[in-house]
Amino acid sequence: MRKLSICAALFSLALCGVLNAEEAMSMNAADKAMYAEMLENNPAAMDIAEGEELFNSLIGQEAYAKVLGVSVKDLPETIAGFPRMLMATPKYDFTFPKTMRKVVTLSQSLQMALADRDKKVLKLESKEMVKMTAYVKSLANDLKTNIDVKANKQMEEMVVLGKHIFEERRGGRGLSCNSCHSADIVGTRLRMQELPDLGAPATASASTWHAYRMTQSAMVSFDKRMQQCMKNALLAELPLGSKEMVALEVYVTNMGKGNTIQIPGLKR
Amino acid sequence: MERRSFLKGFGAVSACVALVPTIASAADDAKKVTGPNEMSVESALAAITGGKPVTPSSKVSLSAPEIAENGAVVPVKVTVESPMSANDYVKAIHVFGSKNNNSRCANVYLTPANGEASFATRIKLGATQDVLAVVEMSNGTFLSAKQNVKVTIGGCG
Amino acid sequence: MKTLVKIKPKDYNIGDIVKIDFMAMHPMESGMRKDKDTGAIVPAHYINEVNFFFNDKMLTKMVTWESLSVNPVLSISMKVSAAGTLKVLAKDNKGESVETSAAITPKG
Structure with missing residues (x-):
């Protein structure tokens, strides 16, 4: 009896194999268009609206522009160039004996602005910070990512470190970011899903995060997404805000330099 | 020594065999989990139409992806050809996920003031299945359209 | 919630057909x-009724179920x-x- 059911199972497995081979592997152009249309009604729009309220009540454009050392008018263009080097005061980073140059992400620059205004510095992983950063990044919508990795010595160092981290194989499976996102395997599949070219305009990774992740039904930041990718690939997660994580963001943002900023994105 | 390793191997095999019925019963249990609003598409349809015939029609257009990489968010759009006038309009659009525990997704009751009979939303699909749209016209007839959506699990996290 | x-598009006239999109932040627990x-079952928690009114007159009535996305x-x-x-509502x-609520402001 058991033998019979095993045979039946094997036969149905084989049958499935035949059927699957004839099926399309993933979404066709019309399917993709349907999902693209969903961008118009992105649930993350509600998070952005909340982020706007938070930003205006806690910081405001004028105070933020002051921290960045630019005029309010130049804010969008400046925001489009993050991560960038800023002057971090001991108020923001107590490990600093004096004001020092530091390459920071957009959320870290908001932390600096909060510290500057003697407000409670929100944690990078806090919901408030994620919403507020998404709103601020959306001020640069329709502009092109204009990160400048040659702007200064600090940025030059960070892009080198970022490349190293992107290519370093670690964790239980000895994988690196590059294992799945190198130019030569982009477009091949991982569990039905096409592996994306992080720098291509079609993916525009850095310029379309923060995004609403359908698998999580929530808006997720770019660095958090990279952490989730590390977790699934069995790599130790780099802490948000660490020099290594910022460097990785510098490197990946630079891969997609010139892509149009569209916040919030909508991802699988 | 040899006997020992043989026993070990045998132990492993019998462990595997013993596992088979466990898996099977776990699967049966999983099937028993039902939601508070469990209803098959047949029962849900009967409740709406009162047994009247439902005719597949090209007047009803249902768009949904052929392949959904994430069953938790599947876009569905229904439009119906209709003048939407006071005496000829679409009274209701019903959307079903034919194999969901509760097949009902939304019952949308329109009025001529809608100007156009259209409804779009995003639904959860537990598995590959047909999405069905049933439309009630103001003259009391029922039209329908359906589309199969394959739900895949893609990518890494 | x-x-x-x-309301889309932004500009419209009397007689035009506009699209109304309603979004809610809701867990839609099945x-x-x-x-x-x-390991406990999370109780069902979902939007079950959405009604659209224009100038207090019923436009569209919806009964919704837990199968809508989060x-x-x-x-x-x-x-x-x-x-x-x-x-x-x-x-x-x-x-x-x-x-x-949303204001309907036709141009002409």
């Missing part, structure tokens, strides 16, 4: 999902007959209700 109503930590979006059309207020199965 946070909600949002959008009542079948187990809590990862406790943070659902519902879109319908409306023929603009006059200036006025579009009101959306959403309720969930735990009795929470939210009213959201």
Whole structure:
């Protein structure tokens, strides 16, 4: 009896194999268009609206522009160039004996602005910070990512470190970011899903995060997404805000330099 | 020594065999989990139409992806050809996920003031299945359209 | 429950058909999902009624179920007959209700 059911199972497995081979592997152009249309009604729009309220009540454009050392008018263009080097005061980073140059992400620059205004510095992983950063990044919508990795010595160092981290194989499976996102395997599949070219305009990774992740039904930041990718690939997660994580963001943002900023994105 | 390793191997095999019925019963249990609003598409349809015939029609257009990489968010759009006038309009659009525990997704009751009979939303699909749209016209007839959506699990996290 | 109503396109005249998009932040719990930590079934919690009114007159009535996605979006059309207020009343199965409004301002 058991033998019979095993045979039946094997036969149905084989049958499935035949059927699957004839099926399309993933979404066709019309399917993709349907999902693209969903961008118009992105649930993350509600998070952005909340982020706007938070930003205006806690910081405001004028105070933020002051921290960045630019005029309010130049804010969008400046925001489009993050991560960038800023002057971090001991108020923001107590490990600093004096004001020092530091390459920071957009959320870290908001932390600096909060510290500057003697407000409670929100944690990078806090919901408030994620919403507020998404709103601020959306001020640069329709502009092109204009990160400048040659702007200064600090940025030059960070892009080198970022490349190293992107290519370093670690964790239980000895994988690196590059294992799945190198130019030569982009477009091949991982569990039905096409592996994306992080720098291509079609993916525009850095310029379309923060995004609403359908698998999580929530808006997720770019660095958090990279952490989730590390977790699934069995790599130790780099802490948000660490020099290594910022460097990785510098490197990946630079891969997609010139892509149009569209916040919030909508991802699988 | 040899006997020992043989026993070990045998132990492993019998462990595997013993596992088979466990898996099977776990699967049966999983099937028993039902939601508070469990209803098959047949029962849900009967409740709406009162047994009247439902005719597949090209007047009803249902768009949904052929392949959904994430069953938790599947876009569905229904439009119906209709003048939407006071005496000829679409009274209701019903959307079903034919194999969901509760097949009902939304019952949308329109009025001529809608100007156009259209409804779009995003639904959860537990598995590959047909999405069905049933439309009630103001003259009391029922039209329908359906589309199969394959739900895949893609990518890494 | 946070909600949002959008009217598209931005500019329209009397007689035009506009799209109305209603969004809500809602967990839409099916009542079948187990809590990862406790293993207990999370009770069903979903939006079960969404009604659209234009100038207090019923435009569209919806009965919705737990099979809608988390943070659902519902879109319908409306023929603009006059200036006025579009009101959306959403309720969930735990009795929470939210009213959201949008102004309808045709150009001509």
